[in-house]
Amino acid sequence: MGHINNFQDFLQIHADASGMSREEYTAYYLSENLITEKDVKIEIEEEKVTFMLHEYENNYVFIAKSSKDLDKLMDIDKDMIPVKLLEFANNKFKEIKFIRNNGYLGAGYALMIDTDSVVNKLK
Numbered sequence: 001m002g003h004i005n006n007f008q009d010f011l012q013i014h015a016d017a018s019g020m021s022r023e024e025y026t027a028y029y030l031s032e033n034l035i036t037e038k039d040v041k042i043e044i045e046e047e048k049v050t051f052m053l054h055e056y057e058n059n060y061v062f063i064a065k066s067s068k069d070l071d072k073l074m075d076i077d078k079d080m081i082p083v084k085l086l087e088f089a090n091n092k093f094k095e096i097k098f099i100r101n102n103g104y105l106g107a108g109y110a111l112m113i114d115t116d117s118v119v120n121k122l123k
Contacts, residue, residue, distance in 0.1 A: 026058070039065055044084045047072045051085075051108075059101050060089065063108035085109050 015025035040062070041050050049069045051062040062085050064070040073081060082100045089098040089111050097117040104110030 023058075040088065042084055042088050044073075044080055045076050047076060049073060049076075056106065056110075059104055059110035059112050060098070061104070061106065061108045061110045082109050085111060 011022045011026055015022045018025055038052060038054070039050055040053050041048050043049075049072050050065040051069070052065050053060065053062055055061070064073055086098055086100060097114040098111040099114045101110040101112045
């Protein structure tokens with residue numbers, strides 16, 4: 001294997017070896033290691049909230065599963081929600097660090113892989 005310049009190269013090399021596109025490989029790898037459940041329950045400020053978790057355009061999006069879960073979120077400190085989601089993702093998948101995607105404009109809360117932490121591990 002040659003010199004890897006960045007995280008995209010790293011993913012592409014493994015995708016090529018698996019006969020997949022880079023996006024397919026990323027989704028497959030993370031689904032095997034992080035997203036083994038579509039619904040996740042997370043305790044935030046003594047409330048247990050169920051989120052649907054899915055991948056969308058390299059984001060891992062947490063959306064309240066029901067109107068009851070959405071109502072629970074309304075009573076929780078808005079700054080605490082992404083903190084607890086990050087704790088969940090980073091504890092579930094220890095090899096890769098996740099960060100909040102503050103530019104995500106869709107429904108729910110989006111996390112993405114901190115590619116800087118992955119690149120630093122490759123050095």
